[in-house]
Amino acid sequence: VSIISHQLRNPLSSIRWQLEILLRDKEVNEKFRAHLVSIEEYNNRMAKLVNDLLTVNRIENNRLVLVPTSFLLNELIKKVIADNALFANASHVAIELQEKKTIPPIFADEPHTRWAIENLISNAIRYSNPRTSVMVAIYKTSNAVRVDVTNHGAPITSSDIPHIFTKFFRAESAQRKRTDGTGLGLFIAKAVIEASHGTIGFTSKQTGETTFWFTLPCTKKTKVSPIE
Numbered sequence: 001v002s003i004i005s006h007q008l009r010n011p012l013s014s015i016r017w018q019l020e021i022l023l024r025d026k027e028v029n030e031k032f033r034a035h036l037v038s039i040e041e042y043n044n045r046m047a048k049l050v051n052d053l054l055t056v057n058r059i060e061n062n063r064l065v066l067v068p069t070s071f072l073l074n075e076l077i078k079k080v081i082a083d084n085a086l087f088a089n090a091s092h093v094a095i096e097l098q099e100k101k102t103i104p105p106i107f108a109d110e111p112h113t114r115w116a117i118e119n120l121i122s123n124a125i126r127y128s129n130p131r132t133s134v135m136v137a138i139y140k141t142s143n144a145v146r147v148d149v150t151n152h153g154a155p156i157t158s159s160d161i162p163h164i165f166t167k168f169f170r171a172e173s174a175q176r177k178r179t180d181g182t183g184l185g186l187f188i189a190k191a192v193i194e195a196s197h198g199t200i201g202f203t204s205k206q207t208g209e210t211t212f213w214f215t216l217p218c219t220k221k222t223k224v225s226p227i228e
Helices: 002-024 030-060 073-083 085-090 110-126 172-177 185-195
Strands: 069-071 093-099 106-108 132-140 144-152 199-204 209-217
Touching: 002 030, 030 185, 069 073, 073 085, 073 093, 073 110, 073 132, 073 144, 085 093, 085 110, 093 110, 106 110, 106 209, 110 132, 110 144, 110 185, 110 209, 185 199, 185 209
Parallel strands: 093 132
Antiparallel strands: 069 106, 132 144, 144 209, 199 209
């Protein structure tokens, strides 16, 4: 998997650079530019899949390196929400942030934490019913910062619950909606959060209200746990 992923990565990077050159060309007409943008979107999807496969390979071989630093999780979440605004609008879903006062800095790997947040928020949008809201709540617990991402869509079935964080698993509700996905996002998110001394889980009601949550420590740890 690692060798094939690396071999796929090189041509995808080459396509991306060629597309960027073409998109910067002011002489390209709007109709042709629209086709280029579409190609760029599909190329980005392929690149993300390759990166996910490489990350899974590192996790399974205990080679995923996390570099923890101190940063403000609420500020990171605001950036992720802004990045997902167009996707939410296109899906007719609103994103609301509920932020408690005085959120302390956390100690974790910022890029990988951002990846986990992006996955939870984009999933919440993807599986939401139209004209509903995704609520992102962030608050301090006794010794950690907790984030809840709640959406309203199809409930997770009891048979799917034990497998939600399993590699390549896609829930019945995801298959019914025919959404894009590989079943890798939650697997990676769980590995990253737990390696950062955090916890992750979810609840799903029959009404369709589903909340994925995680916590990360706000006190500095001297060592990040290895991923096994």
